[in-house]
Amino acid sequence: MEKPGDLPRRRAGKTKVDTETGCRHVSCEGKTQLVHCVVFRLSVGEIPEGFQVRHADPGGRHFTLGCDPDHLEAVPKKEALRRRDWESARARRTHCPHGHAYTPENSYPDPRGFRQCRTCHSERVGSPRVPRAV
Incomplete structure (x- = not known):
């Protein structure tokens, strides 16, 4: 028992x-x-x-x-x-939905302030040029 x-x-x-x-x-x-x-x-x-x-x-x-x-x-x-x-939930994420790490080199804020993945962006648009943070 x-x-x-x-x-x-x-x-x-x-x-x-x-x-x-x-x-x-x-x-x-x-x-x-x-x-x-x-x-x-x-x-x-x-x-x-x-x-x-x-x-x-x-x-x-x-x-x-x-x-x-x-x-x-x-x-x-x-x-x-x-x-x-929502802000702290997003901040806890370490990787994008496709598994790429959110490092300073691989992420940037979009116009709304949301963190975006440079690797995914490059794959979507087919270009290595991705907006840089200002």
Whole structure:
């Protein structure tokens, strides 16, 4: 018989951390799921259609690494997107969607201020000349 104290050790071996976002994933019910969503479903109930589980408490603090059910809430997807800190999410990215590193030599800000990959830009336009940062 398994002891409750063994659960953290056993679960740690089955939990994977996304290095880009810091989110933890776990295999549950035969598929990979975000840990905070599994905890919400087990502790609070099903996630309503069109809602996402967010890490927050009534005091407005944001807990991205914890899975305390008291710090989780289901909010409509539009609200979850509105609350997201897009600037810090982009800053944590180390590679473009095609896997090229965002180094000072291989990236530049586009007119909107978003970081772009020089390698991808060169492949798209077929030219080695890419706009340089001002």
